[in-house]
Amino acid sequence: MFTINNHTHNDHKKIEHLLDLSFGTGRKGKSAYALRKGQVAVPELALAAKQNDELVGSIQFWPLGLSLTEGAVAPPGVLLLGPLAVHPEQQNMGIGQALIDEGLQRASALNYAAAILVGDPAYYCKFGFDHKCVAGLTLAAEADQKRVQGRELTPGSLSELRGEIISFPEDSDQNLKK
Numbered sequence: 001m002f003t004i005n006n007h008t009h010n011d012h013k014k015i016e017h018l019l020d021l022s023f024g025t026g027r028k029g030k031s032a033y034a035l036r037k038g039q040v041a042v043p044e045l046a047l048a049a050k051q052n053d054e055l056v057g058s059i060q061f062w063p064l065g066l067s068l069t070e071g072a073v074a075p076p077g078v079l080l081l082g083p084l085a086v087h088p089e090q091q092n093m094g095i096g097q098a099l100i101d102e103g104l105q106r107a108s109a110l111n112y113a114a115a116i117l118v119g120d121p122a123y124y125c126k127f128g129f130d131h132k133c134v135a136g137l138t139l140a141a142e143a144d145q146k147r148v149q150g151r152e153l154t155p156g157s158l159s160e161l162r163g164e165i166i167s168f169p170e171d172s173d174q175n176l177k178k
C-alpha cells in the first residue's frame, strides 16, 4: 500500500533524484520547465506517494500565465501540472492515477479553474485531459502542440480562450483564485 501526502522539506533531494531517473538529467531543457522558471509550486498541491516511508511518486502543480487576444480575460486559477513521476519499480500499481486524482480533487476544492500540462496524450486522456479544450492556446516552446492538453475544473474555463501559454507574470493578479 502507498500513502499520499504533501511534500516535506526532507523529500526535496529524493524528488529531484526520482525526476532525473524518470526524465533524464536533461529534463530541465523541456518546454514545461521554462514555464516554471522562477516560480514556486503550489504547496497544497505538491504531493508525494510513499511506500514504507520511501518516496515512490511525486506530482506538482504551478501557477501559469495566459497572454490572450485583446479584450479577453484569463480565468482565475489556471495551473500547470507536472512533473509527474513514479519510480520505475513501482509503476503500473495505480500510483500515477492516485496522484493525479488527488491533485485535481484538491485543486478543485481550492477553486482552481483548470489544469494544463505537456505530456503523453495516451496516458492523460483517461484523466479527462485533451488537446481540444486548449486548441486556441499556443505554447511557443513546445514542438508538438498535441502534447499540450487541458482539463477544465470549472466548465468552460479553457475552451473559448485564444492566445499564448506563458509563465505566470509576477506583476499580475490574473491567476488569483476566485
Ligand SMILES: CC(C)(COP(=O)(O)OP(=O)(O)OC[C@H]1O[C@@H](n2cnc3c(N)ncnc32)[C@H](O)[C@@H]1OP(=O)(O)O)[C@@H](O)C(=O)NCCC(=O)NCCS
Residues within 6 Å of the ligand: 022, 023, 084, 085, 086, 087, 090, 091, 092, 093, 094, 095, 096, 097, 098, 118, 119, 120, 122, 123
Ligand atoms: C507515466 C507514469 C507517471 C505512470 O505512473 P504509474 O503509477 O505507472 O501509472 P498508473 O499505475 O496509474 O497507470 C498505469 C497505466 O498507464 C499506462 N501508461 C503508463 N505510461 C503511459 C504512457 N506514456 N502512455 C500511455 N499509457 C501509459 C500503463 O500502460 C498502465 O495501463 P493499464 O492500466 O491499462 O495497465 C510513470 O510511468 C512514469 O513516471 N513514467 C516516467 C515519467 C513520465 O513519463 N511522466 C509523465 C507522463 S508524460
